[in-house]
Amino acid sequence: MSTGREDGKPVTPVEAAKTEGKLPKKLPWVIPVNCEGCGSCVNACKNGLMMKETNVAGVFVPWLDEPRRCTGCGRCAAVCVMGAISMTSYVEMALSRFLEKKPELPYEEIS
Numbered sequence: 001m002s003t004g005r006e007d008g009k010p011v012t013p014v015e016a017a018k019t020e021g022k023l024p025k026k027l028p029w030v031i032p033v034n035c036e037g038c039g040s041c042v043n044a045c046k047n048g049l050m051m052k053e054t055n056v057a058g059v060f061v062p063w064l065d066e067p068r069r070c071t072g073c074g075r076c077a078a079v080c081v082m083g084a085i086s087m088t089s090y091v092e093m094a095l096s097r098f099l100e101k102k103p104e105l106p107y108e109e110i111s
C-alpha cells in the first residue's frame with residue numbers, strides 16, 4: 001500500500017486531513033491557563049466535539065477528540081467568557097495539537 005510520501009514514512013493525521021480536504025477555515029485554540037472548567041463550551045458544540053479532558057495535573061481543560069469533524073463555527077469560543085478559546089486560522093497547527101499532543105499543563109509549577 002502506498003504511504004503517499006516519497007520518503008516512505010507513514011502519512012500523519014494532519015497530512016491525511018489536508019489530503020482529504022477536511023480542514024475548516026478555522027479551528028478552536030484552547031488556552032488552558034484561562035479555563036475555569038465551567039463546561040459551557042462543551043454544551044455549546046452542537047456536534048458534540050468539545051470533550052472534558054484533564055491534563056497530567058488533573059486540571060480540566062476542553063479538548064477536541066475528533067477535530068476533523070469540527071466545522072469551525074466558533075460557538076465554543078463565543079460562549080467562553082474567560083477567553084480560553086480563540087478561533088485560529090492556523091488550522092494545521094491546531095489540528096496537530098489536538099491529534100498529537102495531550103492537554104498541556106497550565107502552570108509549570110503544578111505537578
Ligand code: SF4
Nearest residue numbers: 035036038039041080
Ligand atoms: S467555556 Fe471557557 S472557561 Fe468554560 S470550560 Fe470552556 S474553555 Fe473553560
Ligand code: SF4
Nearest residue numbers: 045070071073074076
Ligand atoms: S468550532 Fe463549532 S464545531 Fe468546532 S468545536 Fe467549536 S462549537 Fe464545535
